[in-house]
Amino acid sequence: MKKIGTILSLCCILVISGCGGRSTSEGITSMIIGGSTSIQPLMESIAETYNEKNDALVSIQGGGSSVGIKGTEDGTFQLGMVSRELKPEEAKQLDQTIIALDGIVVVVHKDNPVDSITMEQLKDIYTGKITNWKNIGGANKEIAVVSREEGSGTRDGFESIVGFSSSDLIRNSDIQNATGSIISDVSVNEHGIGYISLGSLSDSVKVLKIDGVLPSEESVKDGTYKIQRAFLLVQKKGEKQGSELFDFIFSEEGKKLIEAHNYIPVERK
Structure with a gap:
């Protein structure tokens, strides 16, 4: 019976999603939210709890920030997840709500002797000016640079902040x-370097200090850790979808879920 119930729920989501987010005659709210894979695990937790408490059908999809923006603009998603600043042309079409802050952390193999690098050194590594770990206090080995794909909000944020x-x-x-692929890659490559969301940090990799500052909730909140970005939910200009979901996100329970994922809650604006 449990399997049948699950199948029926999924069918409801598929049928309802063709018409966009709405409330059914039974009062069940349906909504599809898609985009940033950095925000996806957090929003999956939020949606799961929200659905249980409200008999709702909020579903979460990934695809990246650019997918979230495009899907929101063309109506595929009622809300888009974006982990970078909106470009001017995007801001003309979309309203944004900041739901949390996140640090972008730089990770290396656990056996790498380097503990801290400067922002300038980080830029030089990713642009090919520094290619050997010995130049920044490490072993005499070529640096294996790992990055995210085009369209990734984490990549856009990292590149714009690092310069x-x-x-x-x-x-x-x-x-x-x-994100998981970067962690997996760096964890087995002694000479690798990559960047991931603070909330996705794993003990299988080592975190580097940037300009002497270790990324943490405190250092992101007080601004001393410079590589940070906002997590956004976006929707078409003039639309007011998901007001009850936003109420939950900014509630004490929602903030606890955000903190449980190692992100920083913000006040509603």
């Missing part, structure tokens, strides 16, 4: 399309 463009990225970098 280089995608065209400047070192050509032989290893491109991965998900």
Whole structure:
């Protein structure tokens, strides 16, 4: 019976999603939210709890920040998840709500002797000016640069904050399309370096200090850790979808879920 109930729930989501987010005659709210894979695990937890408490059908999909923006603009999603600043042309079409703050952490293999690098050194590594760990106090080994794919909000945020463009990225970098792939890659490559969301941090990799500051909730909140970004939910201009979901996100229970994922809650604006 449990399997049948699950199948029926999924069917409801598929049928309702063709018409966009709405409330059914039974009062069940349906909504599809998609986009940033950095925000996805957090929103899955929020949606699961919200659905249980409200008999709702909120479903979460990934795909990246660019997918979240495009899907919101064309009506595929009622809300989009975006983990970077909106571009001017996007801001003309979409309203944004900041739901949390996140640090972008730089990770290396656990056996790497380097503990801290400067922002300038980080930029030089990712643009190919520094190619050997010995130049920053490590072993005499070539640096294996790992980056996210084009369209990733984490990549856009990392590049804009560190201070280089995608065209400047070192050509032989290893491109991965998900946070988990970067963690897996760096965890087995003694000479690798990558960047991930603070909330996705795993003990299988080592975190580097940037300009002497270790990423943490406190250092992101007080601004001393510089590589940080906002997590956004976006919707079409003038639309007011998901007001009850936003109420939950900014409630004490919602804030606890955000903190449980190692992100920083913010006040509603």
